Amino acid sequence: MGNIRVLDDQLANQIAAGEVVERPSSVVKELVENAIDAGSTAIDIAIEEGGLTLIRVTDNGSGIDPDDIETAFQRHATSKISSASDLFRIASLGFRGEALPSIAAVSRLTAVSSPETTGLGRRLAIEGGAVTANEPANCPQGTDMTVKDLFYNTPARLKYMKSIQTELGHISDYVNRIALAHPGIAFTLTHNGNSLLRTLGTGDRLQVIAAVYGSSAAKSMLSVEAENADFELRGFISKPELTRANRNGMTTIVNGRYIRSYALNQAIVQAYHTLLPINRFPLVVLEVGMHPSLLDVNVHPSKMEVRFSKEAELKELVEKAVREALRSERYIPGPESVS
């Protein structure tokens, strides 16, 4: 008899959680992305103690069918893709079907959801991956996910959590950026009952920039817009007078997903050329739209890094668009190009 066996689901989910759920901000990210994928126009995020005791995300999206609610927490269960070819044209933020089972494996989670305005929904409670309740519930259309006591059953991971302030910093940073990425969604973020962010969901990105960075920063932004056959760019860059000591004020968004891209940041900074003091960086919110087939988001479970199949062309367009914005305000001399 050999001694190799297939792990049971609960253990497999806990192991996957190690990758998907690094810290409280990862839970916020996964729950908020699900809310966005569900077409929500309002998303409320309530945090307590840096997310270690409570993370609650409430949305007004499509909700989960009562018959599906338990399935949603199964490993690799997703409504977003169904075939291998879908992987090459991912339009949703999620698709791996890993987030909910992973989060539920390392916390005490309650999901309340209804796809109907009739208020007839379902409440599912899971503790450390085991379902403890699945019952009818009255709730408005949408989904309410409450995650308590994150990592309560994985003491090794819990030990690695930093201070409440540090964990909150990661959460707040993520929520700010996703709000910048989705000006059409009204976001609220509260910590221990104190409001940290409120956006109106009017679609006005400058309003979100004002909410995140302050109204004087919003007044110092220049609009960027460009497109070619493959890419559509729009967003805002700061005038060269407004800079920061690091790249944290640079937010790049690709197909609605906030991503980290050294390549895009580099193209932006290069466009400013000598206008930026040494080791200073602009404030940027730049959204790039492209056909999903030009993008590989399946690089890492957090989907924060992506691969562009036409990276050089994209960098060129970004650099040109940023330079154009600076030129239109006479920061860069020379005639405006007619292209």
Ligand code: ADP
């Ligand atoms: P993925 O997002 O990769 O599909 P998840 O584990 O995050 O996987 O979610 C599993 C499924 O549960 C989703 O595909 C979706 O059908 C459903 N779901 C999760 N959260 C929500 C939500 N807030 N509103 C509606 N449906 C949701």
Ligand code: MG
């Ligand atoms: Mg998801």
